[in-house]
Amino acid sequence: MEAPPVTMMPVTGGTINMMEYLLQGSVLDHSLESLIHRLRGLCDNMEPETFLDHEMVFLLKGQQASPFVLRARRSMDRAGAPWHLRYLGQPEMGDKNRHALVRNCVDIATSENLTDFLMEMGFRMDHEFVARGHLFRKGIMKIVVYKIFRILTPGNTDNTEALSLSYLVELSVVAPAGQDVVSDDMRNFAEQLKPLVHLEKIDPKRLM
């Protein structure tokens, strides 16, 4: 049920396939302040944005071995914000010179009855977590620094505990397919965050 790699699909018109370029790293709690200061200096000048999101990951198991994964996210601190549904494809392997993880990405905003809709379609929730952190932007690059909280009783987002003593740092760009120059810009930006954070492309399959 996975879409074939984007580069193989003919462009037949309609929306362009967007790819997400991703670099990830982490920072320990006690170094968070220095990282935030550095990011405030490096990134676009705007009010520091914090967020508190609740993300649920839904799986649809078909006859094939690999289930279809959709991620639904809602904001817990912004009333009235739409829900966000996201599909992320498999990381495109192959080009070792590419500095960032590249995967197909489809984003859409939805109304609040998203979970009911997905359940009706046959999706089942696989796991959920709460993410609290800061959001920065630099041009088309988005930098998120957030802490992941495990939800102890399902459905109850007040009862959470932190997953680790670190914050996850993600540098991502959503751009049309084929723009590999984006990953060079990302790598240059990542250089500026060393040695505080080591942003690199981490293949999730290695961590299974």
Place this chain on the structure above:
Amino acid sequence: MPTEQREEKQLEASLDALLSQVADLKNSLGSFIYKLENEYDRLTWPSVLDSFALLSGQLNTLNKVLKHEKTPLFRNQVIIPLVLSPDRDEDLMRQTEGRVPVFSHEVVPDHLRTKPDPEVEEQEKQLTTDAARIGADAAQKQIQSLNKMCSNLLEKISKEEREAESGGLRPNKQTFNPADTNALVAAVAFGKGLSNWRPSGSSGPGQPGQPGAGTILAGASGLQQVQMAGAPSQQQPMLSGVQMAQAGQPGKMPSGIKTNIKSASMHPYQR
């Protein structure tokens, strides 16, 4: 004759180059002296090193200019003062930035001398006799050992630099933990460490977050549900995946579930 003209041109060009190099050197020396005299209480070692490096670089380029193949041998040139006068010379003033107002008998011996100071000459004579006394072989050996020591030192320094960079800073200054990075990435990518993969030690029946099926029990009823080869649209496939994840944890599930696992043995994320 063309060769003479060429030589003249070369001479002029190299003189110009030399002049600019020497001017640069003078400027940096001047600024260094100024720094030492006026800012000595605020001076840091790296700053002093910088000035030294600058001077050394400039001396290097000066040497290169002199060694350049297009530079005629200055040794072959002789400077002879043609006219000495005790009057002020404005041109000279301008050219020397006000340092030499008069081209007279007192000034010329100092500025046009080619012999080094007597003390310097003594030292140089001493050094040459020492060098000659050692003999060619011993001298060669000494040269080799000096080269070897220098390269050892260089290697040690570059190794230290590389280690410091790659090993991350020492623990008390570490700002990130690679193990944490992996754990967090795994959590976001496929939920490792979150609800459904929690170790059995924590809550009992309140198992993985399925909003509609909060009462999944490790008991007989759960087993029976799994035994049914469910249509994909029902809950069974998800249940079986969940039960299988739980079965991975020691000592909690009755052994009966092992047979059921065979029928639904797909890891949820198997590719």
